[in-house]
Amino acid sequence: MIRKAKNRKIKIIFLCLILTSVVFNGFAFEKKTLDIAFIKANLLYEQGDYNEAISAYRGILEKGLESGNIYYNLGNCYFKKDNLGKTILNYARAKRLIPRDRDLQANYKYAKSLIKRSVVASSQSWITKFANSFFNQFTIDGLTVFLFLIYILLIIVLGLGCITKMSRLKLSGLVTILGIAFLISIGFLSQRIFYSNKNAVIIEETVEAKFEPFASAAVYFNLYEGMEVEIISTGDGWFKIKRADDKVGWIKKRQLERI
Amino acid sequence: MKKAKVIFLLSLVLLFSVNTNAADVSFNASIDKSKISLGSNIKLSLTLHNAQNVSHFNLPDIQDCTIRYIGPSTMMSVVNGEVTSSTTHNYSLTPQKIGNFVIGPFSVDYQGNAYQSDSLNVEIVSGPVTGTNSSQTSNNSLDLEERALVKIIPAKDKVYLKEVIPLVIKLYTRGIQATDIQYPQFEQDGLFVGEYGQPRQYSEVLNGLSYRVVEFNTRVFGTRSGEFAIGPVNIQMSVAVKKKQQRRGNSAFDDFFRGGFNDFFQRYQTYPVIIKSGKAKFSVLPLPENSPKSFKGAVGNFRFNVDASPTSVNVGDPITMKMVVSGQGNFDTVGTPWVGHQEDFKVYKPQVTVGNNQKTFEQIFMPKDDKSNQLPLVEFSFFNPNDKQYKTISKGPISIEVKPLEKGGELKILENSNITQRPLGKEKIGRGIVYIKNYPGKIIKQRMYLYNNKLFLFSGLLPLIILSITLIFYSRREKIKSDYRYARRINAFKKAKIGLKRVEQYLKQNKQNEFYNDAFKTFQEYLGDKLHLPPGEIVLDKVKEILKNKNVKKEVLLQIEETFKKCDFARYAPLDVGTGGMENTFRQIKIIINSLQKQKI
Numbered sequence: 001m002i003r004k005a006k007n008r009k010i011k012i013i014f015l016c017l018i019l020t021s022v023v024f025n026g027f028a029f030e031k032k033t034l035d036i037a038f039i040k041a042n043l044l045y046e047q048g049d050y051n052e053a054i055s056a057y058r059g060i061l062e063k064g065l066e067s068g069n070i071y072y073n074l075g076n077c078y079f080k081k082d083n084l085g086k087t088i089l090n091y092a093r094a095k096r097l098i099p100r101d102r103d104l105q106a107n108y109k110y111a112k113s114l115i116k117r118s119v120v121a122s123s124q125s126w127i128t129k130f131a132n133s134f135f136n137q138f139t140i141d142g143l144t145v146f147l148f149l150i151y152i153l154l155i156i157v158l159g160l161g162c163i164t165k166m167s168r169l170k171l172s173g174l175v176t177i178l179g180i181a182f183l184i185s186i187g188f189l190s191q192r193i194f195y196s197n198k199n200a201v202i203i204e205e206t207v208e209a210k211f212e213p214f215a216s217a218a219v220y221f222n223l224y225e226g227m228e229v230e231i232i233s234t235g236d237g238w239f240k241i242k243r244a245d246d247k248v249g250w251i252k253k254r255q256l257e258r259i
Numbered sequence: 260m261k262k263a264k265v266i267f268l269l270s271l272v273l274l275f276s277v278n279t280n281a282a283d284v285s286f287n288a289s290i291d292k293s294k295i296s297l298g299s300n301i302k303l304s305l306t307l308h309n310a311q312n313v314s315h316f317n318l319p320d321i322q323d324c325t326i327r328y329i330g331p332s333t334m335m336s337v338v339n340g341e342v343t344s345s346t347t348h349n350y351s352l353t354p355q356k357i358g359n360f361v362i363g364p365f366s367v368d369y370q371g372n373a374y375q376s377d378s379l380n381v382e383i384v385s386g387p388v389t390g391t392n393s394s395q396t397s398n399n400s401l402d403l404e405e406r407a408l409v410k411i412i413p414a415k416d417k418v419y420l421k422e423v424i425p426l427v428i429k430l431y432t433r434g435i436q437a438t439d440i441q442y443p444q445f446e447q448d449g450l451f452v453g454e455y456g457q458p459r460q461y462s463e464v465l466n467g468l469s470y471r472v473v474e475f476n477t478r479v480f481g482t483r484s485g486e487f488a489i490g491p492v493n494i495q496m497s498v499a500v501k502k503k504q505q506r507r508g509n510s511a512f513d514d515f516f517r518g519g520f521n522d523f524f525q526r527y528q529t530y531p532v533i534i535k536s537g538k539a540k541f542s543v544l545p546l547p548e549n550s551p552k553s554f555k556g557a558v559g560n561f562r563f564n565v566d567a568s569p570t571s572v573n574v575g576d577p578i579t580m581k582m583v584v585s586g587q588g589n590f591d592t593v594g595t596p597w598v599g600h601q602e603d604f605k606v607y608k609p610q611v612t613v614g615n616n617q618k619t620f621e622q623i624f625m626p627k628d629d630k631s632n633q634l635p636l637v638e639f640s641f642f643n644p645n646d647k648q649y650k651t652i653s654k655g656p657i658s659i660e661v662k663p664l665e666k667g668g669e670l671k672i673l674e675n676s677n678i679t680q681r682p683l684g685k686e687k688i689g690r691g692i693v694y695i696k697n698y699p700g701k702i703i704k705q706r707m708y709l710y711n712n713k714l715f716l717f718s719g720l721l722p723l724i725i726l727s728i729t730l731i732f733y734s735r736r737e738k739i740k741s742d743y744r745y746a747r748r749i750n751a752f753k754k755a756k757i758g759l760k761r762v763e764q765y766l767k768q769n770k771q772n773e774f775y776n777d778a779f780k781t782f783q784e785y786l787g788d789k790l791h792l793p794p795g796e797i798v799l800d801k802v803k804e805i806l807k808n809k810n811v812k813k814e815v816l817l818q819i820e821e822t823f824k825k826c827d828f829a830r831y832a833p834l835d836v837g838t839g840g841m842e843n844t845f846r847q848i849k850i851i852i853n854s855l856q857k858q859k860i
Binding site: 031034035038039042045060061064065066067068069070072073076079097098103106107110111140141144145148151152155156158159162163189193 | 690691692693694695696697698699700701702703704705708709710715719722723725726729730733
């Protein structure tokens with residue numbers, strides 16, 4: 001009886017080992033081919049064949065994978081082709097994954113300065129600005145981990161507070177600070193998740209935003225290539241969007257691309 | 260036809276001096292019905308407006324008529340902070356003959372001034388009169404027509420196209436309770452009707468009858484020429500009407516109860532009604548044909564002023580010309596004034612602001628070069644319906660000074676209409692993008708986020724579980740430390756287990772004496788710990804009593820008793836019971852401990 005159980009255990013462990021080795025090998029293999037594809041695309045860029053480089057980078061993305069550097073390089077390709085809309089679109093996508101990358105920040109800022117007209121964003125309080133600049137340093141996953149760490153800290157403090165007879169005042173102070181930090185981060189994380197699918201970039205040179213979703217409707221305001229907008233809702237072939245200065249209008253779906 | 264004319268003077272006695280202005284005092288007389296059957300009563304009301312504390316008038320006898328004083332009523336109302344008060348004295352008149360009566364005019368003295376009312380006509384007929392109180396159950400609508408009516412009063416009946424005139428709509432009610440009065444509604448073919456102002460409320464005498472009046476004021480103008488009729492106007496409101504009495508049984512008893520209770524609870528019921536007015540004729544004349552070139556349709560009597568600033572600018576800088584049209588008339592028809600020669604400037608659409616009896620146009624001019632030294636001439640034309648002619652006011656040209664641009668400067672023209680936008684040329688010189696990355700970096704699946712990972716979310720529960728387990732253990736330990744009784748109870752089983760192991764050794768070695776001594780000690784200690792008894796009190800009777808109170812089964816109690824006896828017997832009368840007897844005792848102790856443990860004593 002005991003022997004049989006032991007045999008079974010060994011078998012299971014063995015199977016697991018085989019499986020993991022297969023999976024890791026497979027992943028490593030895939031990683032290698034991706035690296036090669038990436039380097040090939042880089043070579044095309046260096047040769048000035050931007051169209052080919054774009055399709056090579058896009059080939060990697062079409063496998064359902066992504067990385068900040070791929071988007072960054074893709075953005076550079078479009079920049080060389082004077083396609084400002086797609087440049088900013090790809091930099092914005094890269095920002096989602098590598099927000100603290102200095103090269104990206106510089107290129108993104110430069111590309112944005114080339115937009116024909118810019119709009120003064122609706123004003124925010126300094127506290128929102130500060131919080132935004134802090135939390136925008138994180139990716140969504142980064143924020144999730146940050147939140148998780150605060151959560152664990154909160155639990156440790158609670159546990160220690162009960163066991164070590166910490167003074168009530170100290171404990172409640174610590175718990176309040178951590179609790180507020182937790183709530184604020186949860187707010188920002190949910191905001192980021194909410195907007196992750198709503199931000200888009202204008203990819204046509206000049207776009208007329210209309211009052212209503214028809215071709216014949218009156219023009220409300222103009223949008224220029226590379227401007228970032230927020231998608232509020234979708235209609236049949238139309239998007240209802242909001243410009244940075246909070247003006248809301250309708251534009252055609254092909255005139256923008258989601259970040 | 261018989262005529263009776265009654266003129267009398269009423270003397271007034273003032274009891275207190277009042278804060279009302281004598282100039283506002285007015286006096287009128289009214290009756291509630293103008294046609295009655297012989298033998299019925301008319302209510303005569305004599306009202307002194309803006310007067311208080313007026314004692315009742317002594318009416319002299321009237322021929323063919325008996326007079327009875329009913330009583331006074333005073334009314335105070337506050338409209339827009341203005342207090343008005345009136346005193347009314349009511350009399351009941353009963354004419355004795357058929358024919359037409361003329362009652363009044365009445366005159367009174369109040370604070371040394373004499374006031375006179377109109378005279379009133381009353382017709383007395385022999386038969387029953389329709390629509391009066393005697394046949395109240397019959398026709399409500401007929402009754403209503405008499406008691407509520409609407410009148411339209413335009414200030415003029417001949418106007419020019421788009422000439423604005425005030426329009427007054429009056430709702431008269433008498434003797435009914437009108438609530439929820441809505442704003443008037445009417446067909447407005449060829450007419451533009453403005454918004455209504457705050458309605459006014461006052462009372463007015465119409466055809467000898469006193470009415471409550473609600474007055475609505477608005478402004479209208481014709482949008483095309485021709486003959487029109489204003490109205491009919493509909494005013495919707497709710498009217499409280501006395502509920503129809505249904506007479507079923509005819510016993511006086513029934514009547515008493517039905518009348519008594521129903522009258523008290525259901526006397527009035529509100530009905531929504533629509534009061535319709537007649538039509539008012541209204542003809543709209545077309546404007547004369549000889550209009551000046553700068554005429555854009557403005558009708559009224561206006562003034563026109565022009566002002567520009569700054570008057571000294573650089574080429575390309577904006578100059579704001581402010582054109583103000585003010586006065587009386589139809590501001591909807593006031594268009595942008597005519598601006599003359601403007602080739603030297605870049606001109607934007609003017610910004611229009613509408614104020615109270617004023618319309619302002621702000622026009623931006625940007626000089627294209629330094630040759631221009633004056634702003635264009637501006638003209639404003641309008642049709643004045645009072646003078647029946649066109650009028651043109653021209654202003655300017657305003658002289659300006661335009662300085663040339665400094666060398667190297669470029670002509671830049673700013674969009675003034677949208678200051679949130681700023682121009683930004685492509686300045687590629689000296690700037691470029693940072694080179695591409697050599698490595699793909701961390702590759703992940705698209706849109707794969709940690710917060711979507713179930714394993715990750717589940718792992719979030721772990722710390723919480725660890726925390727709760729720690730807290731449970733900790734609180735238990737604390738209790739053991741502080742609560743001796745609890746600690747004894749919790750540790751009893753542990754101690755017993757250790758003891759029983761030792762006892763088992765003695766059993767195996769067949770050491771009867773040691774076995775029974777130790778077994779009894781272990782058993783006793785266990786019971787003592789469980790029941791929190793001091794060592795001296797762990798005797799059979801005490802243990803049994805406590806366990807009985809704790810609802811321990813009888814078999815267990817018997818077993819305990821047996822074990823106690825056996826152990827005592829073996830300890831004090833050492834006979835060889837053999838391994839079988841020892842094993843038996845050992846098993847029994849174990850069973851007892853287990854069952855007590857299970858029962859959580």
